[in-house]
Amino acid sequence: MLAYHTNQGQCGTHDCTCPDSANHDRGPHNGHPRRESDALRILLAEDVAMIRGALTALIELEPDLKVVAQVDKGEQILPVALHHRPDVAIIDVDRPRFDGFPAAVRIHEQLPSCRTLILTSAGRPGMLRSALGAAVSGFIVKEAAPGQLATAIRNVATGSQMVEPDLTVATWGGDQMPLSAREHAVLRMASDGAEPAEIAAAMCLTIGTVRNYLTTIVSKLHARNRVDAVRKAYDQGWLP
Numbered sequence: 040m041l042a043y044h045t046n047q048g049q050c051g052t053h054d055c056t057c058p059d060s061a062n063h064d065r066g067p068h069n070g071h072p073r074r075e076s077d078a079l080r081i082l083l084a085e086d087v088a089m090i091r092g093a094l095t096a097l098i099e100l101e102p103d104l105k106v107v108a109q110v111d112k113g114e115q116i117l118p119v120a121l122h123h124r125p126d127v128a129i130i131d132v133d134r135p136r137f138d139g140f141p142a143a144v145r146i147h148e149q150l151p152s153c154r155t156l157i158l159t160s161a162g163r164p165g166m167l168r169s170a171l172g173a174a175v176s177g178f179i180v181k182e183a184a185p186g187q188l189a190t191a192i193r194n195v196a197t198g199s200q201m202v203e204p205d206l207t208v209a210t211w212g213g214d215q216m217p218l219s220a221r222e223h224a225v226l227r228m229a230s231d232g233a234e235p236a237e238i239a240a241a242m243c244l245t246i247g248t249v250r251n252y253l254t255t256i257v258s259k260l261h262a263r264n265r266v267d268a269v270r271k272a273y274d275q276g277w278l279p
């Protein structure tokens with residue numbers, strides 16, 4: 040569970056009043072009051088309510104950041120983003136049926152002004168490549184210090200690509216993942232035991248299309264079958 044600190048002490052995930060809250064209406068650089076309309080608008084996609092609440096509280100400790108929308112289902116990400124038009128979408132990709140990579144691709148295509156920041160506990164080369172392949176703007180692990188999240192949000196909002204240095208180095212040491220973002224999403228759901236009909240319903244595809252994806256995945260990974268494909272992908276760090 041993420042925790043956060045202020046100069047006056049520690050605030051956990053419960054409601055709290057921070058002693059320095061009187062200064063929260065001032066900008067981070069010049070000390071002048073910051074209007075809410077000037078704040079960076081954030082969409083938070085996280086399916087665990089407690090984590091979602093903790094992240095929202097952490098982000099809104101920063102006077103220049105504002106969570107304008109929250110979603111708890113992967114299929115909600117794009118329509119909510121199109122409605123609220125945030126500056127940055129933070130997407131947790133750790134949940135097997137909450138794959139944010141296809142959503143990141145669609146946001147990049149349909150709302151290019153919105154930058155995407157992937158949040159995960161699996162800081163492995165394969166996951167990083169999946170994120171970069173989905174045209175995301177940044178990639179941060181949950182083990183990072185709380186202050187790094189705010190820094191990452193600001194960096195990607197200005198057009199920079201935010202990737203932790205140790206992950207960047209590790210990326211060059213592994214094999215290149217041959218799957219597309221959509222194929223990766225299908226494989227992730229299959230690894231959780233989802234049948235083709237379930238995958239089709241969740242991803243708005245036909246069952247035949249899902250079966251074709253699974254056949255392609257097995258072929259691309261040089262696997263014997265679907266189970267072997269999942270094992271190979273996990274061994275390479277392409278699945279959490």
